[in-house]
Amino acid sequence: MTENATVVTATDLLQILRKVAGSDEGIDLDGEDVGDVPLNELGYDSLAVLELAACTERVYAIRIPDSDLKNEMTPREVVAYVNARLAEARA
Amino acid sequence: MSATGIREERTRAVVTGIGVVAPTGVGTHQHWESVLAGKSGLGRITRFDPSGYPVQVAGEVPGYDAARQVPGRLVPQSDRFTHFAITAAAAALADASVDPSALPEYEMAVVTASSSGGTEFGQHEMERLYQKGPSWVGAYQSIAWFYAASTGQLSIRHGMRGPCGVLCCEQAGGLDALGQAWRLLRSGSRLALVGGTDASLCPYGLVAQMATGCLAAGDDPARAYLPFTTAAHGFVPGEGGALMIVESAESARQRGVGSYGELLGYAAGLDPRPDSGRPRVLAAVIRRALRDAGLTSDQVDVVFADAAGVREQDEAEAQAIADVFGPGGVPVTAPKTLTGRLYAGGAALDTATALLALNHGIVPHTAGPDRLAASCEIDLVMGWPRHIRPRTALVLARGRGGFTSALVVARGASSTSSKSEPLVKGLPA
Numbered sequence: 001m002t003e004n005a006t007v008v009t010a011t012d013l014l015q016i017l018r019k020v021a022g023s024d025e026g027i028d029l030d031g032e033d034v035g036d037v038p039l040n041e042l043g044y045d046s047l048a049v050l051e052l053a054a055c056t057e058r059v060y061a062i063r064i065p066d067s068d069l070k071n072e073m074t075p076r077e078v079v080a081y082v083n084a085r086l087a088e089a090r091a
Numbered sequence: 092m093s094a095t096g097i098r099e100e101r102t103r104a105v106v107t108g109i110g111v112v113a114p115t116g117v118g119t120h121q122h123w124e125s126v127l128a129g130k131s132g133l134g135r136i137t138r139f140d141p142s143g144y145p146v147q148v149a150g151e152v153p154g155y156d157a158a159r160q161v162p163g164r165l166v167p168q169s170d171r172f173t174h175f176a177i178t179a180a181a182a183a184l185a186d187a188s189v190d191p192s193a194l195p196e197y198e199m200a201v202v203t204a205s206s207s208g209g210t211e212f213g214q215h216e217m218e219r220l221y222q223k224g225p226s227w228v229g230a231y232q233s234i235a236w237f238y239a240a241s242t243g244q245l246s247i248r249h250g251m252r253g254p255c256g257v258l259c260c261e262q263a264g265g266l267d268a269l270g271q272a273w274r275l276l277r278s279g280s281r282l283a284l285v286g287g288t289d290a291s292l293c294p295y296g297l298v299a300q301m302a303t304g305c306l307a308a309g310d311d312p313a314r315a316y317l318p319f320t321t322a323a324h325g326f327v328p329g330e331g332g333a334l335m336i337v338e339s340a341e342s343a344r345q346r347g348v349g350s351y352g353e354l355l356g357y358a359a360g361l362d363p364r365p366d367s368g369r370p371r372v373l374a375a376v377i378r379r380a381l382r383d384a385g386l387t388s389d390q391v392d393v394v395f396a397d398a399a400g401v402r403e404q405d406e407a408e409a410q411a412i413a414d415v416f417g418p419g420g421v422p423v424t425a426p427k428t429l430t431g432r433l434y435a436g437g438a439a440l441d442t443a444t445a446l447l448a449l450n451h452g453i454v455p456h457t458a459g460p461d462r463l464a465a466s467c468e469i470d471l472v473m474g475w476p477r478h479i480r481p482r483t484a485l486v487l488a489r490g491r492g493g494f495t496s497a498l499v500v501a502r503g504a505s506s507t508s509s510k511s512e513p514l515v516k517g518l519p520a
Contacts, residue, residue: 019167020167020229021164021167021168021231022162022163022164022165022166022167022168023163023164024162024163024164025162025163043164044164047168047230047231047233047234048168048230050230051229051230051231054226054227054229054230057226058226058227
């Protein structure tokens with residue numbers, strides 16, 4: 001992950017989440033099937049999503065307005081959102 | 092007593108589980124073995140380099156690895172004092188054979204004591220604030236620093252959704268939490284997860300504690316904390332504490348579990364301003380606790396002292412004990428010389444130790460002091476434990492600011508309801 005990255009993946013975001021908010025035993029964040037599981041069902045509360053947004057802003061040098069990310073979103077939806085912001089920043 | 096002074100129907104409260112995280116060890120057995128052996132948990136601070144600080148000796152919990160003891164998500168989301176509470180709570184629940192998912196969730200209370208909150212977590216976030224900027228301060232700071240963080244995390248983790256609270260009464264908090272848990276058993280809760288932990292051995296936490304002027308300077312663990320002696324020059328700070336399951340006797344009977352003992356009496360008070368000329372409240376609080384317990388002073392078999400380690404406070408405590416029990420009238424002990432003073436965890440651990448002492452028939456000694464100050468007319472148990480089969484114990488605690496509390500506990504009445512058998516196994520006699 002660098003500031004020049006143009007595309008993020010679910011793996012990148014889950015790595016950030018694991019670092020800032022930990023992960024529960026019994027949930028395999030590296031598994032194939034978490035991309036469509038809402039973050040709250042993966043054990044992440046609203047504070048974890050705040051942390052995710054702040055860290056993603058720093059790592060990818062983008063702005064993420066408050067409340068754009070929610071813990072009802074799935075990793076896939078967050079990836080789509082972040083990539084859209086990255087594309088905007090490039091434009 | 093109620094506020095009206097009319098005695099309410101008593102709910103008998105028994106302690107059915109204990110979990111310990113302390114400088115004397117993680118786990119009840121390890122703690123009790125250390126206490127009997129007089130094995131000190133004090134040493135030079137290792138959690139950071141203390142060489143630039145006047146205080147260099149502390150009681151650290153040995154070999155504690157949060158990553159192995161705490162659910163993964165809670166490691167970065169909570170402070171070390173909460174990690175300790177999570178570990179001790181799981182042990183207490185297991186010890187009491189409580190499966191929270193099998194009991195009515197609103198009948199299980201959680202009450203903890205905290206004195207420093209999440210100091211180390213807060214220091215880390217402060218460093219990020221001034222080194223990197225506001226956006227680097229983690230969102231979990233908002234809950235991890237908070238005094239009630241442990242209560243909240245325990246309530247969520249174990250689905251215990253009855254009355255929840257936190258007591259912030261410095262070193263008296265552990266007893267006040269037990270007193271509060273007892274009240275909750277009178278108003279619909281069947282059991283409470285209760286106790287206290289603190290973990291403030293980081294530079295920010297240590298400096299805050301040093302401001303009291305009561306910490307022992309120097310670097311010799313063997314000479315740092317010698318309460319009730321002429322060598323007393325402050326106390327050693329420690330980390331850790333204990334959580335217990337306090338349960339109505341009826342609930343314990345229904346579940347078919349034994350107990351370590353019973354809460355017999357509790358009282359709390361607050362010292363007047365030092366310049367008021369009015370006496371401090373410890374002796375009066377002891378008398379009220381005894382009255383609450385329905386005991387006379389000669390029915391108390393041992394006193395677990397607050398043991399401030401500060402000359403003037405030691406003398407005041409010895410005076411209060413002598414006032415109530417007569418000079419040398421009751422064995423007094425302070426196993427906390429092995430751990431340092433644990434703040435919110437201190438009186439909770441003392442209560443756990445007192446219950447273990449009652450169950451084993453042994454009064455553990457106060458390791459360290461070998462000769463009392465002449466001004467302290469108490470029978471301090473020194474040198475080695477006394478096998479005097481105590482039935483009742485009085486636990487005293489004083490917190491900075493005047494908090495003063497006393498709790499009377501008694502050994503379970505019949506051997507069939509005692510927990511002593513499984514505990515005695517494999518332990519030194």
